[in-house]
């Protein structure tokens with residue numbers, strides 16, 4: 001049995017700069033990944049199976065498992081393997097779901113990316129990074145960045161990736177008001193799609209300078225998402241009230257992050273938020289600098 005982490009994706013900044021003729025939006029986004037994430041495990045089996053567990057499995061358990069991004073990733077990789085003459089025998093897969101669903105932190109995309117690399121190892125089928133990214137992109141615009149799993153600037157519709165190297169980690173608190181927000185609905189509600197591009201990232205070696213730079217950029221999806229789900233505004237205020245140096249929405253929402261001075265400040269803010277908002281998802285975590293590719297042998 002192999003297990004792989006599927007870290008949450010945080011859009012520290014997201015500028016919408018245009019729209020393609022097929023309706024997909026052009027983005028420029030600074031993305032990081034966190035210690036917090038889902039976990040995907042898989043092993044050889046007589047027949048294919050898919051099981052869900054974990055604190056956030058509920059919503060997905062009610063959906064058709066054939067539509068789950070883990071199953072779709074398995075099927076897409078198997079098709080590619082078989083096309084090039086590789087065997088892709090049956091697998092038993094378990095998804096340990098810890099990230100809230102449809103919440104702007106890319107849980108489904110992270111699960112798909114983890115499944116692709118995990119099964120690639122299990123089957124001994126190793127397409128090039130470019131081929132794997134193409135399979136990923138066919139599953140969702142965020143999957144290639146989740147395959148990279150390292151801090152980066154994403155452009156295009158999210159598939160053109162430029163790694164960036166941080167000299168420090170960011171301690172943060174993630175909150176979600178438990179309102180699922182539909183990504184296409186948020187994109188549709190944008191007032192304008194020709195916003196200024198993301199300026200070059202500054203302060204990658206100096207946290208205070210970086211936070212100064214981060215103040216100057218935005219998430220263009222925040223305003224339309226707040227119109228659809230006003231509780232996002234409550235999350236942002238609550239994060240600021242509990243001492244976040246900067247609070248912003250991730251992706252198309254409704255999850256928001258607050259950046260804190262250190263891990264103790266983040267843990268204390270999370271404790272206060274859990275107490276004040278027992279219905280919310282609240283988690284203290286920190287960014288990772290290396291890809292979420294750790295493979296563990298599970299018993």
Ligand SMILES: C[C@@](CO)(OP(=O)(O)O)[C@H](O)COP(=O)(O)OP(=O)(O)OC[C@H]1O[C@@H](n2ccc(N)nc2=O)[C@H](O)[C@@H]1O
Nearest residue numbers: 023024025104105106140141142157183184187251252253
């Ligand atoms: C907004 C972002 C920012 O990272 O994150 P999330 O809120 O999903 O976490 C992503 O662009 C979401 O990527 P992902 O969730 O993989 O999107 P997809 O499944 O490919 O697309 C869902 C829908 O979102 C819209 N979409 C997505 C990406 C993009 N660049 N332009 C779009 O307009 C389209 O309406 C598309 O039909």
Ligand SMILES: Nc1ncnc2c1ncn2[C@@H]1O[C@H](COP(=O)(O)OP(=O)(O)O)[C@@H](O)[C@H]1O
Nearest residue numbers: 067068069101102103104105106107108109111
């Ligand atoms: N493994 C999965 N985890 C989360 N959502 C999934 C998964 N598989 C399919 N989905 C579907 O994808 C949609 C978007 O989910 P998710 O990736 O969590 O959104 P976001 O990228 O906004 O955080 C959900 O509404 C859900 O129906």
